[in-house]
Amino acid sequence: MTLSLPAEAGLIRGESLARHTSLKVGGPADYFQAVQSREQAVAALRAAVAAGLPVVVLGGGSNLLPADEGVDGLAIKYVGARHELVVDGNQALLVAEAGCSLAGLARRVSKQGWGGLEWAVNIPGTVGGAAVNNAGAFGSSTAEHLVALELADGSGQTAHVSVADLAYAYRSSRLKHHELGPAIVLQVEFALRRADPAELRAVVAHNQELRTRSQPRQLSAGSVFANPEGDYAGRLIEQAGLKGTRRGGAQISPQHANFIVNLGGATAHDVVELMRLAQQTVWASYHIRLRPEIELTGRWPAGILDFGF
Numbered sequence: 001m002t003l004s005l006p007a008e009a010g011l012i013r014g015e016s017l018a019r020h021t022s023l024k025v026g027g028p029a030d031y032f033q034a035v036q037s038r039e040q041a042v043a044a045l046r047a048a049v050a051a052g053l054p055v056v057v058l059g060g061g062s063n064l065l066p067a068d069e070g071v072d073g074l075a076i077k078y079v080g081a082r083h084e085l086v087v088d089g090n091q092a093l094l095v096a097e098a099g100c101s102l103a104g105l106a107r108r109v110s111k112q113g114w115g116g117l118e119w120a121v122n123i124p125g126t127v128g129g130a131a132v133n134n135a136g137a138f139g140s141s142t143a144e145h146l147v148a149l150e151l152a153d154g155s156g157q158t159a160h161v162s163v164a165d166l167a168y169a170y171r172s173s174r175l176k177h178h179e180l181g182p183a184i185v186l187q188v189e190f191a192l193r194r195a196d197p198a199e200l201r202a203v204v205a206h207n208q209e210l211r212t213r214s215q216p217r218q219l220s221a222g223s224v225f226a227n228p229e230g231d232y233a234g235r236l237i238e239q240a241g242l243k244g245t246r247r248g249g250a251q252i253s254p255q256h257a258n259f260i261v262n263l264g265g266a267t268a269h270d271v272v273e274l275m276r277l278a279q280q281t282v283w284a285s286y287h288i289r290l291r292p293e294i295e296l297t298g299r300w301p302a303g304i305l306d307f308g309f
Contacts, residue, residue: 003031003051003074010034017066020058020077022124023221023260025268026066027298029056029075036080038097038186042152048074049154049182056297057184059129060101062222067298068268076184078128085109090194093147098128098185102135110204115195116145118203122211124222128185132175133293134168138207143168147189154182171226171293216253218261224275225258225290233282233290234258240281247273272296272304 003011015032018024031053035041048055054073058064061077083096083105092114096105102125106117119140123130130142131149143163152158167174174180225233237243237257244254249266252274253259260274279290 003047003053017071017075021061021064021066022219023262023271024219025262025266025271027068027070029071031074033074034077034079041076041078041184041186042156042158044074044076045152045154045182045184046156055182060125062125063129063133063294065221065268065271065294065296067300069299071298078184092192094190094192096127096188098126098187100127102127102130109192110200113195113197113200114192115200116190116192118200119207121204122208127188131185131188132173134171134173145190147191149185149189150187151183152186158186214256216255216259216261218263220259220261221294223258223293224260226293228288236282236286236288237278240285242278242281245274250274
């Protein structure tokens, strides 16, 4: 089906999604649009749904693996990044458009003496993506500090949705599982508290040092697998002897086994081969299923995503 939007909407045919993912892999989307405002986002989603096209929403592309063969329908990237801090005594509400960098906002408000996001200063991606995936680190997560978000659905209707309505769990939500149908996050609201700036600086510096020491600096998509209950995916993959294993241009990081890095020229297929190997080896060794945290989307060949369970 053909998608029709005004010329000024900036609709692109065949845009490579490798340009928009942190792993720098993936094929072309049938249609691609970067939207600057909620009005553009709502119009793009409504037009795609009206045309009977599937929709993929990109945040910072840090948790997405598009197929080399491409992605059906419309890929929407929300790049609007306005935000404001609404202060009420020792409490504040951070209201941010979905395209805001989570790490950038976390660093900014921490420097200003507002606590609540200091755990997020090294998390890649946008606040919209974090709200969908319940991104987290250092024992905290997005859902713990999220108050509400604004969503648009395929009919063009917008709604203010509370955290309680989104069934948040570890690296999971109703949005991530597409239980609300075609939808796009337009805005998020975080609850912050007044804190000692010196203490926040110390926490931020500590977290940054731990990240630098423990995680690779090459192109990656962050953690590939969710940690199984009571254990760590990286520990299991390392114990299975897979650190440093390569397929094509992709490698299970020698620094952190729950990261797959692009050494140069990697394909999405290379990444999936390493994911399959990690899942099958950990299952054979420990009878533990590793659940992908990264989302795979697009025209994957039949059977390639069958991990053998």
